[in-house]
Amino acid sequence: xxxxxxxxRIPLHxxxxxLTASDGRTDxxxxxLIGPKWHKRQDEWGNYHAFGDHSRLHIGLIPExxxxxxxxxxxxxxxxxxRHAPTVWRxxxxxxxxxxIIAALTTALAADVDSGSDRPPYLHNTGHPDTxxxxxxxAGWRYSTSDFGARALAPDLLAEVxxxxxxxxxxxxxxxxxxxxxxxxxxxxxxAPWWAExxxxxxxxxxxxxxxxxxxxxxxxxxxxxxxPQARHLINGS
Numbered sequence: 222x223x224x225x226x227x228x229x230r231i232p233l234h235x236x237x238x239x240l241t242a243s244d245g246r247t248d249x250x251x252x253x254l255i256g257p258k259w260h261k262r263q264d265e266w267g268n269y270h271a272f273g274d275h276s277r278l279h280i281g282l283i284p285e286x287x288x289x290x291x292x293x294x295x296x297x298x299x300x301x302x303x304r305h306a307p308t309v310w311r312x313x314x315x316x317x318x319x320x321x322i323i324a325a326l327t328t329a330l331a332a333d334v335d336s337g338s339d340r341p342p343y344l345h346n347t348g349h350p351d352t353x354x355x356x357x358x359x360a361g362w363r364y365s366t367s368d369f370g371a372r373a374l375a376p377d378l379l380a381e382v383x384x385x386x387x388x389x390x391x392x393x394x395x396x397x398x399x400x401x402x403x404x405x406x407x408x409x410x411x412x413a414p415w416w417a418e419x420x421x422x423x424x425x426x427x428x429x430x431x432x433x434x435x436x437x438x439x440x441x442x443x444x445x446x447x448x449x450p451q452a453r454h455l456i457n458g459s
Contacts, residue, residue, distance in 0.1 A: 238434075239380050239405050241441040242317035242414050247282055250296070250323040253331040254280065274334045274341065276304035280327060296323060298330075300343050309344060310420040313399075317415040321441055325434035329427050348425035350384065353401075353432055357382060360436035370400075380405045382432060387421055401428055403435065 281297040296314035333343040357373040370385035400421035
């Protein structure tokens with residue numbers, strides 16, 4: 222990609238979109254969560270929460286300490302069969318994850334809630350895991366498998382999705398296994414601009430919504446000063 226010397230106030234259209242990172246505006250991720258089955262609130266620590274379907278779903282933006290979430294990632298998504306039950310699956314995304322990509326996932330969750338099903342899709346492992354890879358391979362990502370799992374690598378080698386299924390054994394706490402990993406990195410090997418992870422029991426159609434947005438050819442508009450330092454030198458401004 223060509224290097225950009227655009228100033229902080231010049232609009233950029235990073236492509237691929239996963240190099241965009243967050244611009245600090247998180248409304249896009251919460252926008253699909255509307256209607257009587259959702260309620261939103263800010264807690265005493267300044268974190269923002271959306272609870273859906275009688276609190277069986279929790280989407281949290283957690284920049285500060287919160288007793289509802291472990292201190293990993295900025296974004297937390299959890300699903301449970303009822304509000305007092307243990308978590309069935311969870312997902313987490315880091316600070317610079319583009320909210321437009323998270324919005325693809327929250328849009329899918331909102332559709333599951335609106336389905337009105339007695340067995341909401343977000344609580345069942347609907348779809349074959351292979352469907353997660355289809356948007357990536359169709360976009361030219363290189364897919365491979367090994368004895369440990371599967372991997373898809375972006376054409377520019379700056380993003381990858383991996384799946385490492387939990388192995389059976391008494392020492393493995395499978396309820397907390399984050400088997401799906403998404404990571405965007407830089408060419409010089411610095412810290413990843415952003416990452417996301419999904420529990421192994423996350424329904425495949427939800428992860429597919431995320432990988433579909435990840436592989437989208439549609440660029441996202443950003444101002445230069447909203448890009449993380451690790452990504453700025455990779456951007457071809459337009």
